Amino acid sequence: MKATIFDGSIADGDATIDGICQKVVDHLSQTGWETEIVDLRNKQIASCKGCFGCWVKTPGICVIDDYGREIAKKVVQSDLLVYVTPVTFGGYSSELKKALDRIIPSILPYFKIVRGEVHHAKRYKRSQRLAVFGVQAGSDPERERIFKALVDRNSINLHSPAHGASVLVEGEGGQEIDEQVGSLLTSIGVMT
């Protein structure tokens, strides 16, 4: 089983985000998962240009030939996706979002009704569980609520079989990080 961990920090040396990524690797490795941390800020990933070429010119592959293609490939070939990001206005950082905007080749342009709403259909049979960790400077229930709502919405469009989100406060210690990581991974069924 493969897990890809997207590190969406804006700058190097974010101790809380680094700590979360490492704890995810530690927990998953103990249960036999193959893991990879992708340090997004140091990858060449152009912004999606909204051309839909990945649907109608080269279906399944982005027309931009850079690391964004690797992102889509890693998503498709994973069983678990882990996003780790500073909570940015309740959403994801621009670094994480830049990568996520490039995964639309992994779905079809065609539509289907899901839970009473129109959504895009799956391109691949394989689906990914989703665990998202946000980090913020201080406790903020409104930002946390928006963040969790965003993860809920992402899980529908990703056709994810299980998902969850957890928001930590910057500077939290190793034990707190360890507990929250373990708890979230357990809640989505990737650990017992």
Added chain:
Amino acid sequence: MSQDKRALLIIGSPRCETSNSEAIGTYLMERLGEQGVAWAKVYTFRLNRTPTSQQKFLDAVDGADILVLASPLYIDSIPSFTIRAMELINEHRKSMDDPKKQGLFVIINCGFPEAAHNKVALEIYRQFAFESGIAWEGCANVGCGMAIDSRPLKAVGGMARNLMKGLDLAARSLAGDEPVSEEAQRLASMPFLPLFLLRFITVAAGKSEWNKQARANGAEKMMYAKPYEEA
């Protein structure tokens, strides 16, 4: 009427001049112009990491009393380069002792029939305004953006009548320093057609439209390709 008020349209779509964000945003700005508001336009997709580019963008932001952010929905949220622009504005305003009083009106459009897809993105925009000390002036929450097809709203015709009415009302309020009414926002956010009909059209006609585009590129037979599937 406002002779000295200035507005900035921040287009948050990568399609820039050929986007629905441009079509809807420009309609609102033209109405603001009729109310005596001077306006300008910038594109977040063209904002790069150079200090010159960022300073030019922030100068344009600083010069405005009203910010209008217009973007598509991308993966349940806002396009990355527009989030980057918001991060810059936020950092910039937080670095000031006494940031200028500004208001934010948001236009968001998605390709799905249900504008409800935009809900979380709108909450992110609103939270951005709050954290940046910018007054929230309201929004136009637009579904089925593909019906606009990047045309000026007046050319879209009857389908866009409520959107235009809502933006007309919003422009008067924004120019007059009044809160944009719930009625203006409701009109601007109404579906172009009854939702059941939009859903039917999107699912049924959507497929043939995508196929048509693929056919033009010689890619119709590859639509279900799975290039990253592991053996």
